[in-house]
Amino acid sequence: NLGLIEESKISRSLPWRPPTNVFRVKEDVRPIFWANRPKSYISRTLGWDQYPHxxxxDSRNPSYGALTDYQFTRPRGRGKKLQEEWAVPVKSVEDINERFMNFCQGKLTSSPWSELDGLQPETKIIDDQLVKINQKGFLTINSQPAVNGERSDSTSVGWGGPGGYVYQKAYLEFFCSKEKLDQLIEKSKAFPSLTYIAVNKDGESFSNIPTNAVNAVTWGVFPGKEIVQPTVVDSASFMVWKDEAFEIWSKGWACLFPEGDSSREILDKVQxxxxxxxxxxxxxxxxxxxAAFKEI
Known part of the structure; x- marks a missing residue:
């Protein structure tokens, strides 16, 4: 992209960018967790014999590749941007909340949890709400708004070519303290349509869905085709992803500070x-x- 074409105007064949690898040409389903880290996802699924179609x-392969330094290496330009935007002294949890809020407000263009530049177009639909919950200490790293039958050529949420309609379940992924989690779980009892999985670095988990549940969160209806469902929330994959997500606190953010810096201590405590x-x-x-976050 040389800046000649606005990227958001380019028609997407899927909600995520399909890989150029010939062996993955039929791949059309992925867990949502790596939405902002597609290179990492590709590297961790290189060894699969077949890719979900x-x-x-149908073809789930649970054996993700191990986490290596490769998943945390960054192009020089991105590393420089992260250094500028995230190597700001962290003196409290409030400072952490503020970094995440600034990213949601578009004041920052990089995030340790994303390989992409800035917010995705669809995120801008809900960025006001995202700012509010980040302010409360729910630190979002992935999200999508609910979509009910938008045209597939929509510039913000469209994908899959002309003549279709796309659908999404609202999705949020975030870090929060145990205290905040307890409040949210209690509040969510009043919202029977909410399903959640929560896990800490050590693997302690809470959930209101079965351990092997797979939930389609994006799908599209197109002329002359079966329904396409390219994005899922898969419980088993979430437990793989969580190791990577937690590792980013140290290898993606804390590492930007010198050894022994007090900012590292606070980030380590949160991790x-x-x-x-x-x-x-x-x-x-x-x-x-x-709505579940309103009284928290």
């Missing part, structure tokens, strides 16, 4: 004590994912 469950939460509102027509 049509349904995640060891917070939970990573995947939250879906299954009511994509009348749901309100953010």
């Amino acid at each position: 049509g349904r995640w469950g 060891k004590s917070y939970f990573l939460v995947s939250l879906v509102d299954n009511d994509y027509i009348n749901g309100d994912l953010f």
